[in-house]
Amino acid sequence: MNTTHDTMHKNTTTAQLLTGTPLAGRVAVVTGASSGIGEATAFRFAQLGASVALLARRGDRLDDLEDRIRDIGGTALAVPTDVADRSAVLAAAERVERELGQVDLVFANAGVQLIAGITDLAVDDWDTQLSTNVGGVMNTVQAFVRPLVAAAEAGRPADLVTTSSIAAVRILEGFQVYSATKAYVAQLSRLLRTELGRKKVRVATIEPGMVDTELPDHVTDPAATRLMADLIAQIDVLRSADVAETVAFLAAVPRHVNLTEITILPTEQII
Structure with missing residues (x-):
């Protein structure tokens, strides 16, 4: 489950654990x-030395990120893509x-969160998710599994990381379709590892809890919006940079180490 808020995280700082x-x-x-x-x-990957291809629908946002990465001496390529x-x-x-x-690190992270009661029959939202x-x-x-295998065969680290969600395993009213899609991603990642692990391609999934992102901006159900707002008013939620550091760590550990599933929650989140 991801969420957003505009208040300052008074007690949260993102420790950049990786150096060099x-x-x-x-x-x-x-x-x-x-x-x-x-x-x-993407920004953290670039800070740590990777050349990064930026894929998303909003080309203007990608161009801005590409510029920021180049400003720190990094290499980035904006590729507007749905x-x-x-x-x-x-x-x-x-x-x-x-x-x-040749690509050797893929973070399959794109996703949308559209929450509504099942009897609302928000079928367009179902289809979008x-x-x-x-x-x-x-x-x-x-698009990228064969390059990953080729990179591993050449003796390089190769990583496929997906973004699931804590919602994949929690029972949350209104999250039926979103949670089901994230459960799919989590199980897919486990099954991909059975084949790709033998080929020395690491497969991992992250399962974030409540994160300060714009995902809930797409939510149209007032009850769901209020639920998220109430929750974030009570606890210090994660920042995107907290999750980014975790993904970067997954990619930076020695090649023979695969951190297959990581759940990352705010300390105070209990649902």
Whole structure:
């Protein structure tokens, strides 16, 4: 479950645990890079030395992030892409390999959260979540799984990291479709590891709790909006940078180490 708020985190700072450039020489792809966890993770990858391809629908936001990465001496490539569009993702993969090189780190993070009661029959929202949260991940796997295997065969680290959610395993009213899509992502990642692990490709999924992102800006159900607002008023939620540091750590550990599933919650979150 992700959420957002405008108040300051008085007691929260993001410790950057990694130092130096442990991702130097790596070529990373981040989907959903225009905001939130994706944006923060792409920037952190670049800080740690990776060349980063930025995929999302909002090209203007990607251009801004590309500029910020270049300002710190990093390498980034903005590739406006709707991950729900298979042909667009495949075209993006070709461009990334042509301009940055062979991909060896993929963060399949793009997703939407649209919460409503099931009897509201918000079928357009169902379709959007299925095409992005499920279809988008599958399109990303299709586009990059072979380069990841090739990188591993060449003796390089190779990582596929997905974004699930604590909502995948919690019972939350109104989250039926969103939670189901995130449960799909979590189980998919476990199953991909059974095949890709033997090929020395690490597969991991992160399951964030309440994070300060813009995902809930898409929520139209007033009751769900109030629920999230009430929860974040009571606790110090995560920042996107907290999750980004976790993903970067997953990618930076030695090649023979696979941190397969990490749940990251605010200390005070109990639901």
